[in-house]
Amino acid sequence: MDEHDDRFAPVTVRPREPAQLWTLTARQLRVICGDPRIVALSIVQPLVMLLLFTQIFGRMANPDLFPDGVAYTDYLVPALLITTGIGTAQVAGVGFVRDAESGIEQRLRFLPVRPLYVLVARSVGDLARVAVQLAALLLCAYFVLDFDPAGGLGGMAAAFLLSVFVCWSLIWVFLALAAWLRSVEVLGSIGFFVLSPLMFASSAFVPLEALPGWVRAVAAVNPLTYAVDASRNLALGWEAGGSIIGALLSGAVLCAVMCVAALRGFRRPPNETRRPLFRRSRGTASPAEEKEQAGGRDQADQHPPADPADERADLVDGRADQGP
Incomplete structure (x- = not known):
C-alpha cells in the first residue's frame, strides 16, 4: 500500500543550477533595462561627475602637487572608475530592499532555487550596470577630454577590470546591509555618512601629500586608497608595487565575508520584527x-x-x- 501511495506523492523538480543562475540573472537584467529613463540617467551620472571634477576642480588644482607631465584629467579618471561604483553599489542595496517590500523576495523563497543564486544574480545584474557606466565614462574621457594615459590601452583595460572587481565587492557590502537592515532610509544614511567621507578622504582627487595631517592618516589606512592607487598605477604605467595585490586581496576578502553575511540575512524570515532599542522591565508592558x-x-x-x-x-x- 505504501508503494502505491509513494507513486502519487508530489515530487519537487529542482532545475539545474546553471539554469537557475541564468534565469535569475536574465530577470535582473530585464528589471534594470526595463525603464529606458533609468538606464539613461545611470549612464549620464558618471559623465556629469567627470565633467564637474575636471572642469571645476581641475581649474583650481595646483600643478605643483601632481606628478610632472600628468594632467589632472589623466590623474582623475582612473580614480573615478572606483568611486563611480559606490553609487551603483548603494542602488543595488536599495533595489534589494524594494524587492523585499514588494513581495518578490517571498515568492523566490518558495521556488526550488538556491538562495545564494538569488543574491549572485542580483550582484551580477548590478555589476553589468557598473561596467556600462565605466565604459561610458572612458569613452567620454577619450573623445571629449583628450584622456591619454601613459599606460596605453593595455594598462587602461587592466585598470577597468580591476575597478569592476572592486565595485563588485562594494555591491556585496550593500547587499549584506540591505539583507539585515531592510530599510531604505538607513541605507541612505550609511551611504552619506560613511562612504562619502571614505571617498573624499583618500587619494582619489588629490595626492596624499596635499591632504591635512589627520585626513592623510585616515586616507593612509582607507581601503579605497589602495584600489584607487592600483587603478591609477595601471592606467598611467607607474610601478604597481603592492597596491594591486592589496586591492585584489581586500576585494576578495570583502566579497567572501559579505556574501556569507548577505546569505544569512536573506534566510531570515521576512516578517521578523526588529528588537526594541530600549527594553522594558518584565513587570511592565508598553x-x-x-x-x-x-x-x-x-x-x-x-x-x-x-x-x-x-x-x-x-x-x-x-x-x-x-x-x-
Missing part, C-alpha cells in the same frame, strides 16, 4: 502591548471557547438523526 492584550481579552469574552461536553453531545445527536 502601551501597544497593553492595547493588544486588552483587544485579545475582549475577543475572548465575545467568543468563549466551546465546552468539549457540548461538542460530544452535538455529535451524538447528529448520529441519532442519521439513523441506523
